Amino acid sequence: MLWQTSWRNLTRKKVRTLLTLLAIILGVSSMFAVISTVETAQDVTTKRLELYTGNADYSILSRENLFAEDVLAKTKDVDGVKSSLGLIHKQAYVDTGQEGLDQDQRRIRLTGLSSFNSELLSLTNVDGELNKEGVILPKSTAAIWNLSVGDSIDVNLPEGKKQTTVAAIVGDTPLLEGPTSWEDAKNKSWRALLPLDTLQEWYSLEDQVQEVRMKFDKKSTDQIVSDLERTISDDNVYLQEVVLDEKQSNQLEELYLMLYVIGGLAMFISAFILYNTLYVTIVERKNEIAVMKTIGYTPSQIKKIFLTEVLTLSVMGILIALPIGFGLGSLLQTGLFSSFQTDFDFSMKYQWALLLSIALGLLIPLVASLLPVTHASRLDIIKTLKNIPESKPKTNKLRVVLGVIMLGFGLIEHALSIFFLFFGFALLFPTLMKYTISSIKRMPLIGFEGKMACNNLLLTLNRSANMALILAFAICLGLFVSSIFTSLENNTKKDIARSFGGDIQVTTEQEITEQDVKELKNVRGVDDVYSYHETDVTWDTDKTKRQIKMVSVDPEWNEKHPLFYFDTEQEKTSIAFENGKGVLLGSFAFDEWGGKVGESIKVRVNNEVQSLKVIGKVNTNHHGGYAAFLENDRYDMIVPGSQPYHALLTVSEEGAENWIKNDLLATSPFNILEIQTMREEVIKQERAIPGVRALFNGLLFITILVSGIGIVNTLLMNVMERMRELGVMRAVAFTSSQIYKTILTEGLLIGINGIVFGIIMGVITIYLNTLTTKDEMIEFTLPFSTLLVSILMGVIVSLLAAYLPARKAVKYDLQQALKHE
Structure with missing residues (x-):
């Protein structure tokens, strides 16, 4: 009975119910898309790490890069080692018959594996035989090279050219992740697999390996590690735990936060629309509610009726929203991953998104309905039936005073300025809109219809102000996010230059000796050279293990x-006196660590625990801020016997980077693993920003669209409340055109207030952010393109939203309008 009553009440106002339902659908689907995108991104990075390492537990490495292959055989005799795999990575060049390629576009990293049947590998065979002699290519590379199984390719090796065949083609996997195009090959090496003994023969590395990866059984890890160290007994090799830390390649927390804010805003707007709808519905049905109370309905029963209506709308909205959310989430994830110019094979992860979207889709509407439902249950029977109007309070002075105080705090420079600003604007918005409408009303250009529209909005001020405020928040957020992206785009080069360390970064296959440094300095165009060390270190958090790069610094x-x-x-000066005494943590690593400057972080280096005093937090582009820095002497004490495999080069004249890179690739073709100029890094990051920016613009468009639905709902309520008044106007020769103009002007005025105050809030928010942020790259930038789009979208959405109520007012039967109560 309760459900039937609720359904009858909902269907009495079909258009209003439909619009409210649509708002819930967009809110829930946006939230589902955002949560599933974050969940999928985190899962993808973890899975990619697992695939790259083969889900190994420990690796055996050498301080001298290579070590005897018999170590691999020894691991198989240790109890508890379930499987082990030996491998070597070497650089080569390929000739695929493509014309006009640069040297860097032909680089390939060859990985030799001791077995292709190990559980430490995850290779999906597409064509050919894995154990057959020849190279194994990933599917995407074979497609770009236009090769099939059995085709021949020429590989340039240190001893000369070697012709081999394509033995197999496998599915794309992180172990073989190469360029996505020939253009992308300028910054990334192609990759291929082949048998370990073949690679050893090609490079004269008989009985040598570079790494041994191991997977343990369920026995005690400490005991297995101890047995391995005793069995191997070689001072040049060490065991290192394999830590699958997605933070190394998934440093997107700020991006995730922005996505949550936009998704949450869409959900909040839909709840606000439901609140407005329910409040007006209760006002319309107050006589009905009073009659129900006279015949014995209790306040709790009345609450149940309205809550059942809300629950019905919520369930319907969720059921429709989830399939839409799947589609929107897929688009969002595809756009996010493609913006990083990398092929990501992913399947949407939606378990948490599904549960949270259902929970929020039910909880938020119920919370939004509590105030109007409580108001309905407390209606005075006598006053309602006698039609005694409720006393309307005068201007809420407390709200205005509190709003001014909050706004004052918001204009003061501190960390919570923006939040105070938003609360202050929210409290003051009805008053601000009242004065704005009153000022517009006095303008002679708006005409009679405009003055009527102003009067109508003043009569429904709180309701209209609420929807204008929501639109203002959406526009403010759009300007704020766009300003950040614009600052990043304008300052990408400057930002990278602050921590790139030079003009060119080089990683080599062999250690960089003092003689190598001298030879690099003699390369035409090279001004100076610095070689440095890097190693992986791990530490335990409360929940899991983390792994970062520790870098030596001169x-x-x-x-x-x-x-x-x-x-x-000032911070730089104070910390400089402590150089050599501790470690500096990159900002991202410092935040993940969670400690304070002056405390010690315990890290595991070469399977030994070291305690390092954290003397400061620094900003860096190296490894996305997920790094630690030590002075050279201190580094040598922590990691004795390590050799440098990285170098930073500066150039003597601007524009010399490209020819230096080509010269190095020509003179040391088989020793350079990676080489990247600062300009290439700038281009890489600049390419990623527009794609991510487009995603946010799409989500913000949905938010403004939901605001438009709220304006439609508000104006429909206003029209239905004034239907008799509109009927009288038509009866005394008011034309349809004048009715249209009046209601369209109402919608336009709501939109203009949202746009104007949204822009004001946006400008102040951008300014406050530049004052409070410590990032020098974030500067006061007003994105004019976003500003123009926001104005156009706000006006268009407002006018479109007003068209339906205006049409309903004009088409409503005149006799029914005159009889309307």
Whole structure:
């Protein structure tokens, strides 16, 4: 009976119910898309790490890069080692018959594997035989090279050219992740697999391996590690735990936060629309509610009726929203991954998104309905039936005073300025809109219809102000996010230059000796060279293990060509006196660690625990801020016997990077693993920003669209409340055109208030952010393109939203309008 009553009440106002339902659908689907995107991105990065390492537990490495292959055989005799795999990575060049390719576009990393049947590999065979002699290519590379199984390719090796065949083609996997195009090959090596003994023969590395990966059984890890160290007994090799830390390649927390804010805003707007709808519905049905109370309905029963209506709408909205959310989430994820110019094979993860969307889709509407439903249950029977109007309070002085105070706090520079600003605007918005409408009303250009529209909005001020405020928040958020992206685009080069460490970064196959440094300095165009060390270190958090790169630093080089920078000059000066005494953590690593400056972080280096005092937090582009920095002497104490495989080069003249890169690739073709200029890194990051920016613009468009639905709902309520008045106007020769103009002007005025105050809020928010942020790259930038689009969208959405109520008012039967109560 209760459900039938609720359904009858909902269907009495079909258009209003439909619009409210649509708002819930867009809110829930947006939230589902955002949560599933974050969940999928986190899962993809973890799975990619698992695929790359084969889900190994430990690796055996050498301080001298290579070690004897018999170590691999020894691991198989240790109890508890379930499987092990030996491998070597080497650089080569290929000739695929393509014309006009640069040297860097033909680089390929060859990986030799001791077995292709190991559980430490995840290879999906597409064509050919894995154990057959020849190279194994990923499917995407074979497609770009236009090769099939059995085709021949020429591989340039240190000893000369070698012709081999394509033995097999496998599905794309992180172990073989190469360029996505010939253009992309300028910054990334192609990759291929072949048998370990073949690679050893090609490079004269008989009985040598570079790494041994191992998977343990369920026995005690500490005991297995101890047995391995005793069995191997070689001072040049060490065991290192394989830590699958997705933070190394998934440093997107700020991006996720922005997505949650936009998705949450869409959900909040839909709840606000439901609140407005329910409140007006209760006002319309107050006589009915009073009659129900006179015949014995209790306040709790009345609450149940309205809550059942809300629950019905919510369930219907969720059922329709989830399939839409799947589609929107898929679009969002595809756009996010493609913006990073990398092929991501992914399947949507939606378990948490599904549960949270259902929970929020039910909970938020119920919370939004509590106030109007409580109001319905407390209606005075006598006053309602006698039609005694409720006393309307005068201007809420407390709200205005509180709003001014909050706004004042918001204009003061501190970390919570923006939040105070938003609360202040929200409290003051009805008053601000009242004065704005009153000022417009006095303008002679608006005409009679405009003055009527102003009067109508003043009569329904709170309701109209609420929807204008929501639109203002959406526009403010759009300007704020766009301003950040614009600042990043304008300052990408400057940002990278602050911590790139030079003009060119080089990673080599062999250790970089002092003689190598001298030879690099003699390369035409090279001004200076600095070689440095890197190693992986791990630490335990409360929940899991983390792994970061620890980098050696020469203070003199860093002074001229910084690998990191401090937030303030004062901080830099104070920390400089402690150089050599501790470790500097990159901002992202510092936040993940969760400690304080002056405390010690315990890290595991070469399977030994070291305690390092954290003397500061720094900003860096190296490994996305997920790194630690030590002075050279301190680094040598922590990691004894390590050799440098990385170098930073500076150039003597601007524009010399490209020819230096080509010269190095020509003179040391088989020793360079990676080489990247600062300009290439700038281009890479600049390409990613527009794609991510487009995603946010799409989500913000949905938010403005939901605001438009709210305006439609508000104006429909206003029209239905004034239907008799509109009927009288038509009866005394008011034309349809004048009715249209009046209601369209109402919608336009709501939109204009939202646009104007949204822009004001946006400008102040951008300004406050530049004052409070420590990032020098975030500057006061007003994105004019976003500003123009926001104005156009706000006006168009407002006018379109007003068209339906205006049409309903004009088409409504005149006799029924005159009889309307």
